[in-house]
Amino acid sequence: MAIVNISNKAVVVNPLKQSQALGATLAFLGLKRTMPLLHGSQGCTAFAKVILVRHFREVIPLSTTAMTEVTTILGGEDNVEKSILTLVEKVKPEIIGLCTTGLTETRGDDMQRIIKEFRKKYPGLNSLPIILVSAPDFKGALQDGYSAAIESIIRELPQAGETKPQQVNFLFGPAFTPGDVEHIKEISSSFGIVPVCVPDLSLSMDGHLEESWSPITVGGTTIKQLQSMGSSAFTLALGESMHGAAEMLTEKFGIPHEVFRGITGLETVDEFIMAMTDISGNPVPKIYDRDRQQLQDAMLDSHFYFSRKRISLALEPDLLWSTISFLQSMGAEIHAAVTTTHSPLLEQLPIEKVTIGDYQDFEQLAQGSDLLIGNSHTHAIAKRLHIPLYRHGFPIFDRLGNGQVTKVGYKGTMQMLFDIGNKFLAAEENKVQYLNSNL
Structure with a gap:
């Protein structure tokens, strides 16, 4: 058992952590035809975008409600409304990931009420998923914002349906790279499992050329796949931060789940491979014997x-x-x-x-x-x-x-x-x- 020591300095020197808003944005980038929208100043969004662009070296779709000093004082309802309407008109996203920031969280905008009023005012857009995530910069870190986004997605989109025996939900934590997601998809498919990966960064942030430029995410988990999660036979939470989202699926749809804190190292990979066998009912493919050796x-x-x-x-x-x-x-x-x-x-x-x-x-x-x-x-x-x-x-x-x-x-x-x-x-x-x- 480790002793957890919390640094109690008067000021943070050279911060290690990234913001919750950045983590939530990263999660939304793994959903297809999605636009993350940060409710805050342009600087907040620009900072997150620069970090993501430098890491992935890809075009990063990210928008802002562009709060100013005046709108911060008077309230951001109009900015949220105008931003959503502009996105619908200009880029036609299938999902909008609306994330608060430290600015609007400090002010105390009632985001639930703002979205409710927006739905009443524009009933024609009621079919557009607007996934709200509370992601204040002044507490938590990237992992907290990422997991909050996944939980918001699970809360809003999956629907009940007839169980599909070979379909399994894979909830990927922020520790997994697009390459990691791709490899785990390959492993699960080799066992005859149909994976529903949330989020699926392997299709959006893996680094590939498209025929034409897109202002929204070009790949990732589709709305249809997200809605079908309630029909899956099992859920695998990859990373402890995905535990809460897996439990939500269990509570809503009765889907059993298991948490894997990592899939790196001989013992942990062995456990994952055996889980694939138990879930699918199929034997371990011979190729993994060679890989293990x-x-x-x-x-x-x-x-x-x-x-x-x-x-x-x-x-x-x-x-x-x-x-x-x-x-x-x-x-x-x-x-x-x-x-x-x-x-x-x-x-x-x-x-x-x-x-x-x-x-x-x-x-x-x-x-x-x-x-x-x-x-x-x-x-x-x-x-x-x-x-x-x-x-x-x-x-x-x-x-x-x-x-x-x-x-x-x-x-x-x-x-x-x-x-x-x-x-x-x-x-x-x-x-x-x-x-x-x-x-």
Whole structure:
């Protein structure tokens, strides 16, 4: 059991966390023909858009109600109404993801009433799903906003229907990349399972060229698929942050569910593969026997480089859990762990202490580590401390291919094993070169 230490400094120095609004936007980007709409100032939206563009290197559909000083004081009803009508006229989205921000949450806009009045005024748009998410910047983090968006989607769109025995809901937490989603879809399909993935970033943020430009999301989970979730035979929540959404499906439709906190590492992948067998009733395809054997060999080849290495991590709670589990299975030691927000996982981490804090806390705690793991903002700390950095999480803006990176399943685990192992090898080579140059 880990002791959770909350940094109680008077001011945050170099923030680690991303905003809830950014997390909610990321979730909506995995739905087809959707426009995320942030109810706040243009600056709030521009900031989120820049981060998403730099990470995915893709066109990011994102709109704003463009609140000003005057409308913030007088109320944002007209801005919300005009924004929705403009989107309907100009880009014709099938879903609008309406997210509040710190500005409008501080003012206290009654968003439920605003949407209700809008529906009364424009009954012709009652069939347009407007998914409302409360995502204040002043509390929580990316993972909180992301999970709030998924829960709002589950609350609004799935419908009851006759159970489809082979259809399974997959609720993906923010720790999973588009490449991860694609690989898990491939695994489930090989067992004869029909996956309904929410959100499905593998079809929207994976990095592919379209014949024509679109102002809204071009791929992702369709409305029809979202509505059919109530007919699924089972739900898999991938990441503890998806637990609440899975329970909502169980309460509304009686669909049983299971939570997987991660699918990286030999043991956790084994459990996932066996779950696929139990749900589908089909045997494990032979290809996974070969993949598993390759991972086992890779673990044997690389465990010398991981053993007793001290690693410090700065990640969102879900990703922190799965990464720590993987590293400890390879014999590494967790030197320091810093995260962004509260989660039931934190107390259960198999380490002495985890800190909810900022990058200043992380830099102080990480001194003496053999490796740092975090997003691209961690690079400056790694440079100052002269410690190698393995880029992991969101955002990563100084490397290519973030939409295709896969770190789940046997193959994804093996690639992550090699990437981190090569960091240790390079560090040893640099140390030898330094010693030789000073002889």
